[in-house]
Amino acid sequence: MTARQLQKLLDNAGISQRGAARELGINERTMRLYVAGDAVIPRTVELACKYLWENHTV
Template sequence: MSAHSLPNRQPDASGHDPRQEYLRSLLVDAGLSQREAARRIGVSERMMRYYLADESADHRPAPYVVQFALEELARRHDVPDADNNVQD
């Protein structure tokens, strides 16, 4: 099954979890750096750093749309392509 054949998942903001620990785990699951994840979802590197910062003056809670985009990147990373290679 390719990432393109995954069933569409509808956003559901009731599961919003802006904690930096959760967002960081999504980056690990997606196999992406902060820089690459920011590029792929269309946010600046600076905003990604704010979202992932420890609870400090620099921390900003990530909006649900950022969480959803990172969840999708992580979900698609685990799906093998037609040649049974994991998607990057």
Template sequence: MTAKQFQAAIDRLGLSQVGAARLLGADPRTARRWALGERSVPEPVAILLRLMVAGKIAADDIETHRRS
């Protein structure tokens, strides 16, 4: 996933970079670096975002799972 694709995915999901970082369990600086192309987006993050954009996984499902 490119930086542009990452930013487009979180935009489509209505997430800020900070919100995406919280949801993904990452530091906000890391999400910013993904969005700027300073760091590669890890494949598991890319897969999860693609599934979320496709409507296969909801943010609430992730939050619920992280709390258990």
């Protein structure tokens, strides 16, 4: 998953970076690094974000 794909997924789900970080149990700064493309997005985070997207109601 690329940083752009992650941001699009969060946008489409209506989840903020802060909210996603909270739901995933990761640091907000780490999520910002992922979305900025400054850190590699682990496969576990990718799958968890996809789960959030599929199960999140706005």
